[in-house]
Amino acid sequence: MKIEMNVNGAARVVEASPYRRLLDVLREDLRLTGTKEGCGEGECGACTVSLDGETVNSCLVAVAQCHGRTVKTVEGLAAQQGDKEILHAVQTALVRCGGAQCGICTPGIAMCAADIVERELLHDQDLQQARVMVRELLAGNICRCTGYQLIVDAVIEAASEVGLQRRERASRRTP
Numbered sequence: 001m002k003i004e005m006n007v008n009g010a011a012r013v014v015e016a017s018p019y020r021r022l023l024d025v026l027r028e029d030l031r032l033t034g035t036k037e038g039c040g041e042g043e044c045g046a047c048t049v050s051l052d053g054e055t056v057n058s059c060l061v062a063v064a065q066c067h068g069r070t071v072k073t074v075e076g077l078a079a080q081q082g083d084k085e086i087l088h089a090v091q092t093a094l095v096r097c098g099g100a101q102c103g104i105c106t107p108g109i110a111m112c113a114a115d116i117v118e119r120e121l122l123h124d125q126d127l128q129q130a131r132v133m134v135r136e137l138l139a140g141n142i143c144r145c146t147g148y149q150l151i152v153d154a155v156i157e158a159a160s161e162v163g164l165q166r167r168e169r170a171s172r173r174t175p
């Protein structure tokens, strides 16, 4: 079956069995190996990507379900400015806070964290509530290295940075 998708902002066409996993098509056909396989059965979150703006476990998605839709992987998280790549706030925060060690969980965590930050899900939460909420929102992403604390720190840091930037932009627009 011919499957047409927008992947990280580019139109892609793949010829694949409709039942192949999106995870495999991304890694094997499109060479987007940033998305990792952990459990292969929807438990660990290592394979998380965004499908039409919703985070999904790509090991549980048949590629036929993606025809005509938009997929974003960790390779598409950074913004391109001319020939420069500007990392997403969650990527820099994960590095800065030490929220990545072996790195297997990191692409999936980065995709979920970006979703949390961009949808401003921590807006109006105090620090204690935000910590609890981040742990709940990342409950589907298993990390065997970090003990989660540094990942939680990174998400909170990225959320406050993105919130600050949005408020600054809004105040510049206000006459």
Ligand code: FES
Residues within 6 Å of the ligand: 036, 037, 038, 039, 040, 041, 042, 043, 044, 045, 046, 047, 048, 057, 058, 059, 060
């Ligand atoms: S590899 Fe998909 S959830 Fe674990």
Ligand code: FES
Residues within 6 Å of the ligand: 099, 100, 101, 102, 103, 104, 105, 106, 142, 143, 144, 145, 146
């Ligand atoms: S950094 Fe190793 S599993 Fe999370």
